[in-house]
Amino acid sequence: QVQLVESGGGSVQPGGSLRLSCVASGSIFRVNTMGWYRQTPGKQRELVAEMTAGGSTNYADSVKGRFTISRNNAKNTVDLQMNSLKPEDTAVYYCNYRGVGPVVMDYWGKGTLVTVSS
Secondary structure, three states: OEEEEEEEOEEEOOOOOEEEEEEEEEOOOOEEEEEEEEEOOOOOOEEEEEEEOOOOEEEOHHHOOOEEEEEEOOOOEEEEEEOOOOHHHOEEEEEEEEEEOOOEEEEEOOOEEEEEOO
16 A cells, blocks of 8 residues: 655635645555646546656646656655646646556545635
8 A cells, every 4th residue: 555645735816836845654655647637526536747657757748847747756756846827727636656567556645625716
């Protein structure tokens, strides 16, 4: 089992910045990806950004150039720096940990709300 604890989030005006952090604990996989997804009411959860333990990244087109993902493998943490926030970025953001072993296991944080509004 992997436990995820998120921090950060909150309310910000358009154009502002926020930083999300997530720490993983428990049975850490040697091969893993950590990332952030988001969800709004009535919509499916969507990938925002993810990063492998080796440093490869993947971003949603809608956040490229505005959001930056980073991680500390020694501390099992992943951060998401969100700049130039837009109202359409408003969502519940979930930390994700994907462990690759004999099977692929997905773990989720409880979510943190980000609201972008004037």
